[in-house]
Amino acid sequence: MNIILLGPPGAGKGTQASRLVEERKMVQLSTGDMLRAAVAAGTEIGLQAKRVMEAGELVSDAIVDGILSERLDQEDIARGFILDGYPRTAVQAASLDRMLAEKGLHLDHVIELAVDEDALVDRISGRFSCAVCNTPYHDRYQLPKVEGVCDVCGSTEFKRRADDNEEAVRTRMAEYRAKTAPILPHYEAQGIVRRVDGMAPIGAVGQAIDDILG
Numbered sequence: 291m292n293i294i295l296l297g298p299p300g301a302g303k304g305t306q307a308s309r310l311v312e313e314r315k316m317v318q319l320s321t322g323d324m325l326r327a328a329v330a331a332g333t334e335i336g337l338q339a340k341r342v343m344e345a346g347e348l349v350s351d352a353i354v355d356g357i358l359s360e361r362l363d364q365e366d367i368a369r370g371f372i373l374d375g376y377p378r379t380a381v382q383a384a385s386l387d388r389m390l391a392e393k394g395l396h397l398d399h400v401i402e403l404a405v406d407e408d409a410l411v412d413r414i415s416g417r418f419s420c421a422v423c424n425t426p427y428h429d430r431y432q433l434p435k436v437e438g439v440c441d442v443c444g445s446t447e448f449k450r451r452a453d454d455n456e457e458a459v460r461t462r463m464a465e466y467r468a469k470t471a472p473i474l475p476h477y478e479a480q481g482i483v484r485r486v487d488g489m490a491p492i493g494a495v496g497q498a499i500d501d502i503l504g
């Protein structure tokens with residue numbers, strides 16, 4: 291199974307991708323990781339990317355395609371891959387289709403973790419965690435049983451991410467729509483877009499994805 295996993299920050303995409311890597315031994319292909327690996331390995335295309343990045347320029351589609359192409363030639367791809375952060379434009383999606391076809395590969399599903407923006411704001415803007423053991427809490431939905439004391443480790447220190455607030459969440463949603471909306475019609479035309487309720491509990495989201503993957 292080869293998939294693209296889409297979803298705005300906060301929808302649990304990272305959690306689900308990690309689980310698929312762990313449980314199904316799928317390979318996660320993130321463009322950032324692949325670029326760093328190619329640069330570190332000193333491949334021809336990696337050296338090209340290094341020169342471009344050192345010049346402070348954006349890495350071109352051609353270089354990303356080259357790096358992805360090299361990665362797709364590695365044997366572990368046979369276990370199935372999860373594309374993360376690529377493609378971002380219809381042009382890149384068409385280029386990916388051609389590349390996969392040349393290698394005798396194809397995409398099975400484009401899975402979008404769909405979220406309700408207001409509900410996502412409500413969920414993210416209230417969250418905090420124990421500063422010692424990282425147990426997650428929420429101002430409205432999951433307060434410690436004893437106020438100010440972690441249920442798990444008894445710590446009285448908590449932390450909150452600076453960007454877990456309404457404005458930051460709405461900005462991330464707008465960025466996601468701008469970056470992702472252009473590729474969905476491309477895959478909808480192929481009939482491979484599947485939507486999963488990203489607002490459901492983590493286990494239910496995982497089950498829905500498993501149902502799609504079979």
Ligand SMILES: [Zn+2]
Nearest residue numbers: 420423440443
């Ligand atoms: Zn704790």
